[in-house]
Amino acid sequence: MTDNVQQAPKVRKKFKFRLTRRAFSYPYILFLMIFVVVPLVLILVNAFIYDGAFSFQNFADFFNVGTSKGLSVLWKSIVIGLMTTVICLIIGYPLALILSKMKAGKLLILFFMLPMWINFLIRTLATKAIFDAMGVTLGMGTVIFGMVYNYLPFMIMPLYNSISNIDKSYSEAALDLGADKMTVLVKTILPLSFPGILSGITMVFIPAISTFAITEILSDRQIYLFGDSIQNMFSQNMYGVGSVMSLVMLVLVLISNLILNRFGAKDESGSVVL
Amino acid sequence: MKKLLLIVLIACFALFSVASFSGCSSRDDKLIVYNWADYIDPTILSDFCDYYFDKTGKKIEVVYSTYDTNETMMTKILNDDADVDLICPSEYSIMRLASAGKLNVINKDKIDNLEYINTTITEKVDEVFDGEEINLNDYFVPYMWGTLGIMYTRVDKYGNEVISDEMAEEAGWGLLWNSWLDENGNKKSYDKLNGKILMKDSVRDAYVAAVMYLYEMGRLPDGYESYTPQDLINCTDDIMINAAAKVMQEQKESGCLKGYEVDLGKDDMIMGSAYVNLAWSGDAMYAIEEADIEGVELGYIAPESGGNVWFDGWCIPKTCKNVEAAELFIEWICQPYVGIYNMYEIGYSSAISRDAFISDAEAILAICESYQYIDTDDKALSALSEERIKKVNTLWESEESVNAIQAVLDKALENPDTMWDDASVLHDLDDLIFGTDESGELYGAYDAIYELLYDEEWLALIRYPEDFTNLGVMKDFGNQNNAIVSMWDSVKASGGWDWTVAGICLGVCFALILGFALIFILKTKVFYGRYRKVN
Numbered sequence: 001m002t003d004n005v006q007q008a009p010k011v012r013k014k015f016k017f018r019l020t021r022r023a024f025s026y027p028y029i030l031f032l033m034i035f036v037v038v039p040l041v042l043i044l045v046n047a048f049i050y051d052g053a054f055s056f057q058n059f060a061d062f063f064n065v066g067t068s069k070g071l072s073v074l075w076k077s078i079v080i081g082l083m084t085t086v087i088c089l090i091i092g093y094p095l096a097l098i099l100s101k102m103k104a105g106k107l108l109i110l111f112f113m114l115p116m117w118i119n120f121l122i123r124t125l126a127t128k129a130i131f132d133a134m135g136v137t138l139g140m141g142t143v144i145f146g147m148v149y150n151y152l153p154f155m156i157m158p159l160y161n162s163i164s165n166i167d168k169s170y171s172e173a174a175l176d177l178g179a180d181k182m183t184v185l186v187k188t189i190l191p192l193s194f195p196g197i198l199s200g201i202t203m204v205f206i207p208a209i210s211t212f213a214i215t216e217i218l219s220d221r222q223i224y225l226f227g228d229s230i231q232n233m234f235s236q237n238m239y240g241v242g243s244v245m246s247l248v249m250l251v252l253v254l255i256s257n258l259i260l261n262r263f264g265a266k267d268e269s270g271s272v273v274l
Numbered sequence: 275m276k277k278l279l280l281i282v283l284i285a286c287f288a289l290f291s292v293a294s295f296s297g298c299s300s301r302d303d304k305l306i307v308y309n310w311a312d313y314i315d316p317t318i319l320s321d322f323c324d325y326y327f328d329k330t331g332k333k334i335e336v337v338y339s340t341y342d343t344n345e346t347m348m349t350k351i352l353n354d355d356a357d358v359d360l361i362c363p364s365e366y367s368i369m370r371l372a373s374a375g376k377l378n379v380i381n382k383d384k385i386d387n388l389e390y391i392n393t394t395i396t397e398k399v400d401e402v403f404d405g406e407e408i409n410l411n412d413y414f415v416p417y418m419w420g421t422l423g424i425m426y427t428r429v430d431k432y433g434n435e436v437i438s439d440e441m442a443e444e445a446g447w448g449l450l451w452n453s454w455l456d457e458n459g460n461k462k463s464y465d466k467l468n469g470k471i472l473m474k475d476s477v478r479d480a481y482v483a484a485v486m487y488l489y490e491m492g493r494l495p496d497g498y499e500s501y502t503p504q505d506l507i508n509c510t511d512d513i514m515i516n517a518a519a520k521v522m523q524e525q526k527e528s529g530c531l532k533g534y535e536v537d538l539g540k541d542d543m544i545m546g547s548a549y550v551n552l553a554w555s556g557d558a559m560y561a562i563e564e565a566d567i568e569g570v571e572l573g574y575i576a577p578e579s580g581g582n583v584w585f586d587g588w589c590i591p592k593t594c595k596n597v598e599a600a601e602l603f604i605e606w607i608c609q610p611y612v613g614i615y616n617m618y619e620i621g622y623s624s625a626i627s628r629d630a631f632i633s634d635a636e637a638i639l640a641i642c643e644s645y646q647y648i649d650t651d652d653k654a655l656s657a658l659s660e661e662r663i664k665k666v667n668t669l670w671e672s673e674e675s676v677n678a679i680q681a682v683l684d685k686a687l688e689n690p691d692t693m694w695d696d697a698s699v700l701h702d703l704d705d706l707i708f709g710t711d712e713s714g715e716l717y718g719a720y721d722a723i724y725e726l727l728y729d730e731e732w733l734a735l736i737r738y739p740e741d742f743t744n745l746g747v748m749k750d751f752g753n754q755n756n757a758i759v760s761m762w763d764s765v766k767a768s769g770g771w772d773w774t775v776a777g778i779c780l781g782v783c784f785a786l787i788l789g790f791a792l793i794f795i796l797k798t799k800v801f802y803g804r805y806r807k808v809n
Contacts, residue, residue, distance in 0.1 A: 061760075068760065069767035076771065083776070086783045132547050137469065138533065140772035144779060182793065220533020221475055222526075224766045232766070235345055236477070236759040 043250075046243035058240035062248070070229065070245065077226040078252075080140075081209035084147040088155040088204050089197065091148070096159035096196075097189070109160055116153050124150070124217045131218070138220050146218040147208055154203040162196025163189065198260050206253050304335050305599040308347065308358040310586070311340040313418070315619035318612060325606045326599065334599055351376050351591050359594040360603055362417055364586050365410070366478065366750040371589065372413045373750075378590040378597070379412045385601050387608035390630035391416055394742055395585055402504065402747045414587030415604050416625035418616075420555035421583055421745065422479055423576035424449050425539075425562075427549040431570045436466060436549050439573060446577035447487040449550050451521070452530040455491060468530050470549040472542060475534035477762040482507050482582045482748060483552055484518040484525075490579050493521070503580025504746030510754040515761050522765040534766070544568050554584065556622030563621075580744035585625065610637035635683045 017023070050057035062070045095112075099105040115123060124146055131142055166189060174184045212227030221228075226249065233242030319336055326334045339358070341347040344367040350356035351371055363371060371377050382388055395416045403409045426449065427436040437449075441464070448454025452467045473480055485506045488494050494501070495517050501509060525531055532548050540561040542548040553561070558574035565572045588607070590600050606612060613626035614637050631637045682702045751758050 067764075069764045073767045079776070083779045083783070086787075087779065090783065090786050132542075132545055139775070141775040144775070186793075217538075220472070220535065221766070222531070222533045222769070223771075229763060229767065232763055233759070235343070236755070237345060237349070238756055238759055241756075241760075 040250075043243045043246050046239045047247050050240050058244045061241050062244045070241075073224060073229050074226050074248065076224075077209045080144065080147070080223075080225065081205050083144055084151060084208045085155075085201055085205045087144070087148050088152050089200065092152060092155035092159055092200065093197070096156050096163050097185075099156075099160055100164040105160070105164065109156070112153050112156055120150055121213060121217075124214055128217050138218060138222070140219065140223055142218045143215050143223050146214045147211065150214060151204045151208055154207075155200040158196045158199040158203065159193065160196075162193045162199075166192045202257065202260050206256060209252070210249055301595050302598070303333065304337060305360065305596050305603060306337045306339065306358045307360045307603065308339050308341065308356065309360075309362045311342055313340075313362065313586075313620055314338075315615040318615050321612070322603060322606050326602055329602055330598070336603075351593070354593060356591070356593060357595075358591060359596050359600045361589050361591055362586050363414075363589060365584060365747060368410055368414050368587060368589055369408075369750040371591070372408050372410065376592050377413045378592055378594060380415060380590060380604075381601070382415075385415070385605045385608075387605050388415065390608055390610055390613075390626045392419075392625050392627040395419055395583075395625055398583065398742060398745075398747055402508075402749070414589045415608065416585050416587045417607070418556070418620070418622040419583065419585035419625050420623050421576040422482055422552070422554055422581050423558065423574055425543065425551045425553040425558045425572055425574050427543060427546070427570065428573045429571035430546045430549075431544070431568065432546075437464075437573070439575075442573060442575045443578065446490050446575075446579050447483055447581075448490055450483055450552060451487055451525050451528070453491075453528075467549055469532055470547070471530050472532050472539050472548045472551040473525070473534050474539075474552040475536050477758055478748065478751075479552055479554075479582075480522065480762070481518055481758065484521050485509070485514065486577065486579060486581055487521055488517055490577075493517075502746075503744050506580075507582055507746050507748045510751055510758060512757070515754070515757055519761045519765055522762075523768050526765065526769045540564060543572060544570050546570070556620070560621040576745075578744065580746065582748050583742070583745045584748070587625075610634040611640045613637070614640040633687065635680070635687055638683055639679065 047058055048054055048056070062068055065071060099108055102108065127142075127146055127149065128138070131138060136142060170192065171184045171188050174188045175181075179187065209225075210227045212225060212231050215221070215223045215225050215228060226245065230242055230245045230249070233239075233245060316338075319338065322336060323334055326332065344364050347356075347361060347363060348367055348370065351358075351361065352374055354376075368377070396411050399410050403411070424442065424447070426442050428439070430436050442449060444456060445454040445462075449467075450471055450473065452463045452471060454462055456462050473483070486503065489501075489503065489506055494506075495513050498506070498509070498514065506514075532542070535542065535551070539548065539551045539553065540557070543551055543561060544565050553574065555574065555576065558572075562572045562574065588604050590597060594600055607616075608626065610626055610630045611634065613624035614631065617624040618640075631641075
């Protein structure tokens, strides 16, 4: 009450548009509201609506292990996502290291980026055609191949950036102090490129667990991941369960992001925009 | 910041309300048609404007928009946010929209040309909806229709015979499971099909196949043995859903399945990486023609034991703002010659009856015209002399020859009851188009019309399923929709998990990580060891 009394005598300012720096942010805020906030709110609302009324039924439907395969599908997606990430890291790190040592590294990295300029659906369809021509049976192996192939550049780029940004004098100092090459790699370069590893993992793992087109094409829809399941629910007008699944996905992404951010708080060089 | 939020929210609200309230008044200069993609011959759409002008003396503009799935269209119509006058949904979708009260009852007395529609469809619908609250026939006019069946490879691209017609006939739906009963009740299968079978990634079609497979194999749950195919495909109680889920899982786990497809099945069949596919008759016909060019012989069968008839029909939604034009559009599209154009363009069977086609000069002309162009890639026709090809390809440009053809037709149509009996009219037409002296097997107007009229195999399987007794119309799943979608989700989630591949991947990863760790540990030990010695 007292606040109101105090505010009353204030002369009401007329709303006047001034071209300040803040004004430039309005389009972005509007964009974020319409395309990020509103959809998220809709998902949140839909998750709690069952038969037109507020209910937790959708959650019960999804988490009921007896009737719903949702959790096992989620688990499978996480395992496939982890495998993709680890394989990408194992292939990507040595490659990024070699490329950062080479003079022509910048040019060579272009070759790894080149396929990225082609739409990934076309690339995946082409991969399927190659497997078909080779007589390879489509299944889990081909799905993992396709995922690694598609997400490898997302791993290499941040790794390459963070490794090539490491000041050479660190490794020179380590060598001067008697470390051999292996020790330099393990004790100097690896810890210093840690932020790059983290952002690489983020950029591979999170899209990998929600992918659906790659599994559809490269396994003839035999491998059914969480993304496929969400897509199935939405296309069959089951918005409730679909929204619950999207929420679960969102929470998962938030958790993995939080964990990765905790480690990579000092990340300055690693993050990269593709 | 609060103020900003408020402004943004108001702006959003204003945008939405403008979008939803705009154009509430009725209009009479525009007709908005909302149809499946690639589901009409775009070249004749302008004919409607002339037709409308003849009937009403007014000009009209047709706005044509398309959708890819019934669900996309239904979401829009159910939420009342589609500003359209005419839609073309599939049977279950019509039912769902009608029971939600989103469709106008079509005033069938006002619309001409409906007598051309094949009555088997409407009769079947009457039979299925007998005693129900709503009868679909009040809400739609049939447009295209067909059956659900199985497409199989007769001869692959290397010339090897894969599946004979006899085998397909004997196997029926069992072909999709690579397990069927022969006439003596013995179980049979065919090794060549393992890993070569495709299912359609569509729960409705897969459900029909599963239920009919149960029926064929005599594996229906207790108490359901006396059900007819019509009852079975519409039986969606929990017992039947579980039984269907069981055989679908069996199919997935037995290793006979290559996978599920939506639109890549045709390519797989032509490539030879699949031999069997669940397909709709129209798609199958298209695929058969396509495969023929590549030298692969495909076949299609709607199993004798029974199955599903699907159809798409024109409906007028409640949001319609130009009912008169919508009704005239239906009237126009029900004309036989329009039906021919659409049928040849999209490959599906028109709901207009065969009798209507063959007693309508314009329609026959349209049939002849669709074969006007000789494709020199066609082996049978490339044998023709250059002169002949030129003649045929320019036939319709010369008024003289068009008039000659028209004259033959007009004369023949004087006695429509007997005109096709001796097929002499067809020969006359063929002579006019291809000339007389060629005695080889030419694919001309004669063949085109003959196929439409007499080719039993073609008619029975693809164009016009004559025997309707074992076929049913599948209703909307209604309240059981969620249960069936969840079942389908579980079926698809099961299996497909290759532990060996997973094991190998994880194993290699762990080995590499371990290796690195080992090197690291060893190296540091060596390093520190040396360091101490120096000291």
